Amino acid sequence: MEQIAGDGNATEPAAAAYTLSSADNVLRVLLMFKDSRVVRVTEVAARLGVARSTAHRLITTLCRRGLAVQEPGTRRYGPGPALTDLTYALMRDPAMDAVLHRQMVRLSAVLEETVSAQIFQGPDVLFTDGVEAERALKAGLRTGARLPAYAVSGGKAYLAELPREELVALYPDGFRPLTAHTVTRFDELERELVQVRERGFAVNLQGTETGLNAVGVAVHDRSGQVVAALAVSAPAHRLEGARIDEVAGALQDAARSVEQETS
Known part of the structure; x- marks a missing residue:
């Protein structure tokens, strides 16, 4: 019983670590807006030490939630309306x-x-x-x-x-x-x-x-x-x-x- 329980939970620490890492990267992208009004996928990838495809997925997720927005006709991203609304609500x-x-x-x-x-x-x-x-x-x-x-x-x-x-x-x-x-x-x-x-x-x-x-x-x-x-x-x-x-x-x-x- 003990071995079965151990086998069933073997992947949980790794999954939890991956989830925490992804959440931390999302928060780090948001904090980048504190230093620069706009960011690019290449900048995010370099700052976080991840692949460009991963950086793009992170920014896409933020855009989907309204926390970031792509500037029209460019490859740059800035704070989205949901983020500025949250800032106003807190302040x-x-x-x-x-x-x-x-x-x-x-x-x-x-x-x-x-x-x-x-x-x-x-x-x-x-x-x-x-x-x-x-x-x-x-x-x-x-x-x-x-x-x-x-x-x-x-x-x-x-x-x-x-x-x-x-x-x-x-x-x-x-x-x-x-x-x-x-x-x-x-x-x-x-x-x-x-x-x-x-x-x-x-x-x-x-x-x-x-x-x-x-x-x-x-x-x-x-x-x-x-x-x-x-x-x-x-x-x-x-x-x-x-x-x-x-x-x-x-x-x-x-x-x-x-x-x-x-x-």
Whole structure:
């Protein structure tokens, strides 16, 4: 009986070791995103010391679960939506979310425009909440959407507080234009971020969608770190000139209220 039991369990340690090794390799691939925004199969194979076919299977598994995603037209892979959603879920502060939402409701009623909350995730921003204007002609909600931070007002408000070396590291391949008005050169973005720091707010003038303008401000936690952004978006003809300054002032007041209430 003892020998039969031993024979039946003989492969279990080896199977367990293989399972643990595979799980460890998957986790190591995920941790690679901490050092680089994108990875290639050859890089994964070299880092893990496995065959390229094994590395490809690991990345394919991550893509299937939404933890990684292949960049269109390339052989590079970056963090997937499920991974960024998990990061947000672990970092979010329900109390902060509630305060932000109250301010968005108030701002939308006062300004009669659509208001959104955004958080920064790597090179992008994630729209986490929003309150839509009641006007017939209005900006729609983008809750759940991701857009490049360099094109979005809230994203620019965040980027303005980063050191130059971090900014450069975020966009090693340059900028992808979303419209004819999207920033496409690094020096152009830097000049705009200087203005953001001087004025205390950022603008998106048809950079993500033709005919749509937006104004955004950063929201900080008690340590002074940016944790979110508040933004107002509207048809371009309604959000230009003096109206931008008016909206920016209302957003700055709202951001200060959020910071004071959550400090």
